[in-house]
Amino acid sequence: MTAPLVGPYATPRRAQRTARRRDRRVYLRSHPVLFALLAATRRRPVVRIGRTVLVHGTEAYREVLTRVPLDRTAEGTTGGAAARLTDGGLLFDQDGAGHRAARRALSADLGSGAVARLRPLWQGVLDERLAVLDPAGPTPDGRPRDGRATVDLPTVDLVELARELAGVTTAALTACAADPLLLARAAADAAAATARDHLPGPRRPGSADAAARAAAGLTALLPDSLDAMLAVAAVNTTVAALPRAAAWCADAGLWAGLTPATAPALAAELLRLTAPSPVLPRVAAADATVAGCPVARGDRLVLVARHAARAQDDTPADPAAATQAVFGAGPHACPGAGLARAQLADLLLALAPYRPVVVRARVDRRSALPGYAELRVRAGLPAGAGPPSGPARPSGSGLPSGIGLPSGPARPPGTEAP
Numbered sequence: 001m002t003a004p005l006v007g008p009y010a011t012p013r014r015a016q017r018t019a020r021r022r023d024r025r026v027y028l029r030s031h032p033v034l035f036a037l038l039a040a041t042r043r044r045p046v047v048r049i050g051r052t053v054l055v056h057g058t059e060a061y062r063e064v065l066t067r068v069p070l071d072r073t074a075e076g077t078t079g080g081a082a083a084r085l086t087d088g089g090l091l092f093d094q095d096g097a098g099h100r101a102a103r104r105a106l107s108a109d110l111g112s113g114a115v116a117r118l119r120p121l122w123q124g125v126l127d128e129r130l131a132v133l134d135p136a137g138p139t140p141d142g143r144p145r146d147g148r149a150t151v152d153l154p155t156v157d158l159v160e161l162a163r164e165l166a167g168v169t170t171a172a173l174t175a176c177a178a179d180p181l182l183l184a185r186a187a188a189d190a191a192a193a194t195a196r197d198h199l200p201g202p203r204r205p206g207s208a209d210a211a212a213r214a215a216a217g218l219t220a221l222l223p224d225s226l227d228a229m230l231a232v233a234a235v236n237t238t239v240a241a242l243p244r245a246a247a248w249c250a251d252a253g254l255w256a257g258l259t260p261a262t263a264p265a266l267a268a269e270l271l272r273l274t275a276p277s278p279v280l281p282r283v284a285a286a287d288a289t290v291a292g293c294p295v296a297r298g299d300r301l302v303l304v305a306r307h308a309a310r311a312q313d314d315t316p317a318d319p320a321a322a323t324q325a326v327f328g329a330g331p332h333a334c335p336g337a338g339l340a341r342a343q344l345a346d347l348l349l350a351l352a353p354y355r356p357v358v359v360r361a362r363v364d365r366r367s368a369l370p371g372y373a374e375l376r377v378r379a380g381l382p383a384g385a386g387p388p389s390g391p392a393r394p395s396g397s398g399l400p401s402g403i404g405l406p407s408g409p410a411r412p413p414g415t416e417a418p
């Protein structure tokens with residue numbers, strides 16, 4: 001069913017379909033067998049295959065994360081990978097009082113003041129890297145443009161931009177003095193090397209050694225090795241999420257309706273539609289029942305965030321739960337959600353004046369999360385026209401209104417599925 005396309009984001013249905021189709025390719029190509037299986041079984045909230053339970057339903061997903069005791073250090077889980085590759089104590093693998101204390105310590109860094117403190121850093125990256133998109137600017141050899149040709153318009157790789165943006169943010173959070181791009185690459189390598197270890201599927205020989213080497217490379221850059229998982233969590237999600245959301249915006253023609261007032265809701269909705277961290281692998285620590293399905297201690301739980309967020313639906317039954325699902329739920333819910341939404345809103349606002357179009361998109365088949373290896377955009381305005389106004393800025397220095405609300409902001413019109 002297709003909801004009517006109305007309001008500031010009204011765009012032709014064909015454009016919406018193009019956006020959805022391109023993004024689906026990213027998702028399916030990264031882990032073709034696993035994601036095809038998940039797509040084929042998504043109609044039921046919970047599906048058992050041997051000792052593996054696939055959890056698709058929004059309520060079932062939330063139930064597992066909030067009610068079912070989970071074995072945080074089991075092999076094949078995110079926490080298990082963290083515990084094995086380092087000395088442990090990295091949030092994902094923690095539980096109870098230890099976990100609560102670690103979250104309290106983290107909330108000082110990622111709490112409400114974080115966006116105001118860190119925003120100037122990522123705005124600096126956006127200002128510097130996106131200025132070249134100005135179609136009225138000089139050519140790389142200094143000549144003025146003739147006002148017609150678009151072939152020589154400069155392009156920006158949004159994957160490299162997202163890497164730098166995530167690098168500077170994470171370096172600031174971890175007091176890391178290394179080059180931000182080096183830090184971001186080390187975090188990506190560590191995540192890619194461990195992904196095969198904890199996602200369901202065959203493991204390559206030597207992958208455990210490669211994962212240990214990559215983790216050591218990352219921790220060597222950090223003053224406190226306990227920050228390794230924070231760096232992995234922050235960098236990989238951001239590098240996957242930002243280019244996918246920007247590509248959706250470009251393909252669906254959503255730039256025109258973007259203002260500081262609408263960007264937060266659009267950012268939240270694009271994160272719901274793209275679900276950058278689509279699968280959470282977990283293991284049950286005790287017998288339980290989920291959506292009527294018995295779960296036994298030791299069962300593998302494949303929590304499909306993408307389906308819990310109903311990324312394929314126009315109108316999820318519980319929009320707030322669907323919007324939150326991409327960031328998990330319960331005591332381990334993502335503490336970086338407000339930061340991630342603010343970064344995406346700022347990226348969209350910085351891009352909007354140029355009305356970028358995608359000129360090259362290459363899927364990354366080795367990264368931990370589905371994403372692009374390269375996503376190149378150029379200004380979509382006629383050459384010589386120049387941006388209609390300077391890059392828009394969110395008002396105030398704090399969290400833009402609507403970002404980080406537990407219930408999730410309302411979905412802007414025009415982002416509906418075809």
Ligand code: HEM
Pocket residue numbers: 065091092093103110173229230233234235237238241271275276277280305325326327328329330331332333334335336337339340
């Ligand atoms: C679009 C961006 C992001 C997405 C989609 C995302 C998603 C997630 C998800 C699904 C979880 C697991 C939640 C659960 O088990 O219930 C998580 C955990 C976590 N995320 Fe994020 N995240 C994003 C950005 C960030 C950023 C920017 C940071 C830090 C600056 C961050 C830090 C963390 C940490 C530390 C955890 C572990 C929390 C715990 O186990 O207590 N994330 N994230």
